[in-house]
Structures are given as structure tokens and as C-alpha cells.
Amino acid sequence: MTLPLQIHSLFDSATSTVTHIVYEADGAPCAVIDPVLDYDPKSGRTSTQSADAVIAFVRAHGLQTQWLLETHAHADHLSAAPYLQHQLGGKIGIGAAICAVQGAFANVFNLKDQAAQDGSQFDHLFAPDETFAIGRLQARALHVPGHTPADIAYMVGDAVFVGDTLFMPDVGTARCDFPGGCAAMLYQSVRKLLALPPATRLFMCHDYPPAGRAAHWQTTVADQRAGNIHIRDGIGEADFVAMRTQRDATLAMPTLILPAIQVNINAGKLPAPEDNGVRYLKVPIDAF
Ligand SMILES: [Fe+2]
Numbered sequence: 001m002t003l004p005l006q007i008h009s010l011f012d013s014a015t016s017t018v019t020h021i022v023y024e025a026d027g028a029p030c031a032v033i034d035p036v037l038d039y040d041p042k043s044g045r046t047s048t049q050s051a052d053a054v055i056a057f058v059r060a061h062g063l064q065t066q067w068l069l070e071t072h073a074h075a076d077h078l079s080a081a082p083y084l085q086h087q088l089g090g091k092i093g094i095g096a097a098i099c100a101v102q103g104a105f106a107n108v109f110n111l112k113d114q115a116a117q118d119g120s121q122f123d124h125l126f127a128p129d130e131t132f133a134i135g136r137l138q139a140r141a142l143h144v145p146g147h148t149p150a151d152i153a154y155m156v157g158d159a160v161f162v163g164d165t166l167f168m169p170d171v172g173t174a175r176c177d178f179p180g181g182c183a184a185m186l187y188q189s190v191r192k193l194l195a196l197p198p199a200t201r202l203f204m205c206h207d208y209p210p211a212g213r214a215a216h217w218q219t220t221v222a223d224q225r226a227g228n229i230h231i232r233d234g235i236g237e238a239d240f241v242a243m244r245t246q247r248d249a250t251l252a253m254p255t256l257i258l259p260a261i262q263v264n265i266n267a268g269k270l271p272a273p274e275d276n277g278v279r280y281l282k283v284p285i286d287a288f
Pocket residue numbers: 072073074075076147164
């Protein structure tokens with residue numbers, strides 16, 4: 001039996017991130033995928049307009065928040081999962097390989113034993129291909145490493161939330177130059193997604209539209225196979241890896257990578273306040 005599937009998506013233009021809310025019907029359990037905590041890097045101030053829009057939608061539709069799902073430890077925005085959990089409930093989940101990402105960045109930030117590297121900050125770690133439920137909807141966690149070692153694409157019915165693997169066909173694919181990233185691995189992960197039935201709907205985690213095009217975040221396996229500028233059918237692994245490596249060498253670090261990674265490997269929890277009541281983040285000098 002194929003159950004109906006409702007998907008409501010919110011686009012954060014400050015970080016070009018799309019948050020998806022997935023549910024069967026009003027009043028049902030839902031999953032919130034990749035929620036954003038607003039953060040102003042100039043002032044170091046957080047705010048919750050984006051997360052409050054998620055809360056308003058969830059409440060307006062009588063949804064019960066069962067899951068707060070991260071596709072990976074994002075480098076471009078801070079996660080609002082703990083804020084949403086406090087307001088709405090739900091379990092925070094991420095791929096089990098987050099432990100490798102925690103290990104890599106614990107060195108960069110010299111966290112030592114201040115931060116566990118076993119994923120225990122999260123409520124649930126998804127094994128590759130693990131199945132789970134969102135109410136009556138059946139879901140599956142597809143391990144799609146490459147952008148980071150821990151990326152998960154969440155498949156629910158005929159929809160896949162691809163995280164940072166594919167972008168829209170005219171934008172291409174995610175970068176692979178962060179610690180633990182691997183272009184060859186991303187190629188294999190994307191080809192796995194593109195082996196799904198052609199009509200499978202793919203929902204992006206980001207869109208960076210070229211000038212003149214509005215932001216979009218929904219496409220299909222068929223569209224990506226026909227037209228993705230980096231990885232359409234006919235482009236082999238060696239050519240993809242050469243393109244990706246060359247392109248990544250030209251990309252600046254994302255504006256929020258230092259605050260975002262520190263917070264997101266800790267399941268979105270901000271550091272504890274110091275004795276003056278203020279929370280601080282670290283900036284490693286000359287380490288990136
Ligand atoms: Fe990312």
C-alpha cells in the first residue's frame with residue numbers, strides 16, 4: 001500500500017538551505033529534515049525566525065514531531081534541532097559515521113575530552129540502509145558519503161531527501177574538500193541514488209540558483225540523469241573526480257563553517273555558558 005505523502009519545504013535565503021517537513025496527513029507524526037538556526041556572523045547573535053516558521057507549520061497542521069533528521073553535519077548553517085526538540089519534541093537523528101566527522105573536527109578544535117566522539121549527543125544514529133517509520137510512512141536511511149563521510153539521504157515513499165550530494169541539475173553536485181570528503185565516494189553515492197526508478201522525486205538540501213532563476217529544490221532521477229552538469233549519464237568517475245577536485249580548489253570556505261561545525265557535531269547544542277553567562281565558540285587560526 002502506498003500512503004499519501006505530504007512535503008512542505010521552507011527555503012532559508014541567508015544560507016540557501018531547504019528545510020523539509022514530511023508527513024502523511026494533518027494530525028499525523030512528521031519528520032523535520034535539516035532545520036536552520038539563524039546566525040549572524042557579524043554579531044555572533046542567533047535567532048529563530050526560520051525555526052519558528054517550522055513550529056508554526058507543525059502546529060497549524062496538528063503534526064506530532066517524531067524525528068528531527070540531519071542529512072549530515074552542515075558547514076553552512078547551525079542546526080535548529082535542539083530548539084525544535086525543546087518546543088516540539090522528537091528524536092534528533094544523523095548517520096552513524098558522524099563519529100568519524102566528530103573525530104576529525106575534535107582535532108581541529110582541540111576539543112579533547114570536552115566532546116564525545118561516539119555520536120552520543122544525538123538521539124539516534126542511522127546505520128546504512130536502516131529502515132524506520134514516520135508515523136505510518138516507511139523510511140530508509142541511505143548512506144551516501146563523499147561530501148562528508150556521514151552523509152545520509154532519507155528515502156520516504158517515492159521521495160528522497162538527498163542532502164549535500166546532488167544539487168539542481170544546472171548547479172551540479174556538492175563539494176568534497178572538507179575533512180573526510182572524497183570525490184570518488186560522492187560519485188559512487190550519487191550513482192546509487194540515480195539507479196533508483198526514474199520518476200523518484202529528489203528533494204535538495206540547498207539551491208544556489210544562477211542569476212535569473214528562482215530557487216527550486218525538487219527534481220527527479222530522470223532529470224538528473226539527463227541534465228546534471230557534473231554527473232549526468234555518460235560522465236565517468238575519473239572525469240567527475242578531476243572536475244570536482246579542480247573546482248573545489250577554487251572554492252572559498254563557507255562563511256559559517258567554523259561556528260556551524262563546532263555546533264553541529266554536538267547535535268546542534270551550543271557550548272555551555274562560561275561563568276559570565278556568555279557562550280563562546282572557537283576560531284582555529286591557520287588550521288583550515
Ligand atoms: Fe553540507
